[in-house]
Amino acid sequence: MLVDDISEILPNNHQFRLLFIKAEPKQCNPIIKHHSQHSNFEKSIESIKLKYFFLLIDVKYEVIVFGLEVYKYFEISSERSLQYLFVSKIDTTGLLDTKLNVGNLVTKILEFLIDSSLHETTIKYRLKIKTSSTMKKINKLIDRPMSNYKTIALPPLTKFKLSLFTKSSNQYFFPESSKNKHKHLIDGDQLLKWWIKTIDPIEFTAKKLLIPGSLSGSQYLLPGWTRGSIFGKDEKCVYNIPNFPDDPKTRFLEFLIIENRYKSNLSQFYEELGFRQEFRLGNVVGIIGCESDWKPVNDKVGDDFQPIVLTNKQYKKLMKLIKYEDFSIMDDIKLLTNLKLPFFLKLYNKEINNTVINGKFIYKAKTAPTEIKVNNLTGLVKRRKK
Template structure:
């Protein structure tokens, strides 16, 4: 686990990475009333990165499990804007995703897919952080590029050979791509944009979606705060036979995807046997304390009540949150501080200011805020 993070943190810098998980629960409605929802379980994963006594980055992933397949849904990503260039936010996001991926392979998964949708907003995990004067919010187009950059980092660690997919593959329909190649491809779909040529970095990436066959209500998953979920429920209520392909074609006309902001849908499939996964296996195994679902949600909700509107307030919010969290989880079975937090010393070469991405700590958000339960 250390190497997954250290190689993306600047040498001479160190970051504290906190990692909490929830126990797996039954998930009955991922595919609506379809039988595909049967026997699916999900577990939440929360990463918080601290630098100089303040949270600078956070990510929540939800892992859906059925048999030996895992789908990692990146639910929320945010930065407080208070980092010091020890690592780019995209690098931290890639490291968090890889930590979860490796854990799934350690548990015996044979197939892992990373999926998410991107909507540019100002803040989610760090309330009021857009007011601290340091946070710069990405535009919708900027966020789409940012996620390609992040997922490309992950892709290179697990599948470095780009020549497996020819340039022609990028512009072909998904049904023309062999099943084997689909296992090692990244897909990007933006409703309403006819061409994503400027976004796709190489032949590994394909415009469109991996899923193109079957009935929409039976085959397309419905994730938390999903902009396409309302449409799926309407189709279900109408008992429509709309196909998956027709669903994607008509999604661009929906208010959720045509209100002036670009919405990006991503998926990345990865092979099991990789150098990164094998080299990280032993170190990754003991990181991430597993909590009862109710306790995990209490801790998560408490984070959303903190303020990050200035450095001093954010530092106090970080200290208070961590103090209350550690007190609440000390009696959890298997508790140890090594499972909760690890300090990572960076070994990456600093990027010169001329070559560095114009990417100050930014708001990196992929979802609508989680609604409070009534």
Template sequence: MTSIEAHEYYMIEEETLNIYISKVDTTGCTISAAKKIGATKQLISSYINYNLEEIKPRNKYINVHVFARSQSQYLFTKSSKNPKKHVLDDMELLKWWKKVLEQTFTDSNKQNIKKWYYIPGDAVESKARSLIKKDNDNWIYGYPYNNESKVDDVIPKFDDDAKARWLDHLNDNNENDESDNINVKDFWEMVSIGGEFSGGKIAGFFWVNIEGSKSENLKSEGYETTLLENLKKNVGGITFDEQEFIKILQKFFELEFYDDDVALKSSKDWSKIFEDFCAQKGINDGVLEFVVEQPQEIESNDGGGTNLQSNLYKRKPAENNEKVNVLSPSLIKRVKK
């Protein structure tokens, strides 16, 4: 059994879809370790390819963001206690992610693709660079941000992301907006000395940017108007408030997956919970879709329009008191009965 958690952010005016893959986990309950890892690779590849093949025509750009950090469990409660679960160490996980992303985009010859990866900390730079093959490797060691740019202008803040925690820390501890003066180079130096990167720990970041072909007729008559209206109004047809979303998700996290028998029972229990929820909401195809709150546009610090970080987190309060789930439908949307 395997699962991923991903968040999708549509930047309508920029014709951009940003995908942040925040968690990947397995239960360890499988026939062999090889098949388990293969299934996880296939799940990630299928998810990304779905966006490239089905969602891509609606967006000129797709950006995939990954923060790779080794832990014993992320999504399946008590799966770390399963002796059959194989947890990759720090460097194994980085190699695994690089290979998965490499294979996923190998056959994508219709787009202009750029790939970066970066492991904060000078002490691990030689190890990080060793991941690049001498021949036919089109990865760039580094990050897709200019060193002299201000971090608040170019680095997005995602949920459960080391970069976001440092950005929040800077903003909370600089009363006079001194964080506005911190550039990208200084920011990465600060990230490398604490949190997920202290005590000999190694974690890394991956970015893949896909730009649509110049020949794609993205501006055909009526296209932009239709796209804007559809995305602004809804990303589905079912509205969930925050508490309802948390409640249904919490039921999953209360289930346990520490051996085959328990995992099988938990899977059946979750299927029943999910089916009952769908029946309650009148959903026949087992797919949950969300209407999401639209953020207000906030100008960037240099007055040059909006940036990704503003679109994600710097939101003005809604005029009404109704709360809706602002997470993308990617977490549950494509779960089938």
């Protein structure tokens, strides 16, 4: 149970609410271009995309303290499905001096997303509507919905691929939060170590790290981790690099396609990627990839902590609502938490889960090591007269 799990890691004597938002699944283009000779997996019969968004709210002070956004992609074939989890953004507001272990919180949420996915035997998703731009405008004017939905049974086996890149920033989706004195800002080196430690407890068969433009990286690895990539070995990059949003790998692949160099192999791709601006600004940027074994999907009842499901348009409006706020002003964020967010959701007949999570973790301050007094015996030594 997610609520029980995170209560064990949230600060003792603090109360929180967890807002769990999900953008409805929709049909999309394949996450990786398929080629029978160069792809590691069979061609999918359907590709589906959805988004998850988590907000942690402090009950006493009525403000948001943490946010996490994760994209998920299904590549479904006849007997198996690949599920790609891409960690888009994670951020804290720094409004409160709360001893919140963000790493443990992220670990529990990612484990929850993986575990709950193993209990999904069907998925209902929105189909792409292929029509002219003129018809789209006409239907919009007459307020006629242009959506069509389909339900598909998921195959009995699934595999997870988790991806993220570790680029440090003062803020990610909480504007002006870097001005808050309680926000913990770290550089790229510290961020990479933090992510390795955060992902490590999650059960994966392969855990890999790549630092483009650097021959090193082993100093960051924990036992069980290796250097490299989970996307192919040394094959053509266009058939192995996934198309994630706001991802440096994807941007570089698009650049190579424009230059008609998209058939470069992966070793050449990552070598050239290291010369891109994101990796040459004097700050460490790592690419983390983790992969599970094939796991059976079953209809066992999973976690009863259910999301608020929004359409993709509603989800975008929600993100705009949050990103237009100034998170350095406490009163404004209280207004957002208590009035604007609930009002926005009520517009679409959605209700916030008001389950209160009681923190149980007792933070133990680090004590300074006891000073060991060393006896100075110099004064007891008799020196021979000259």
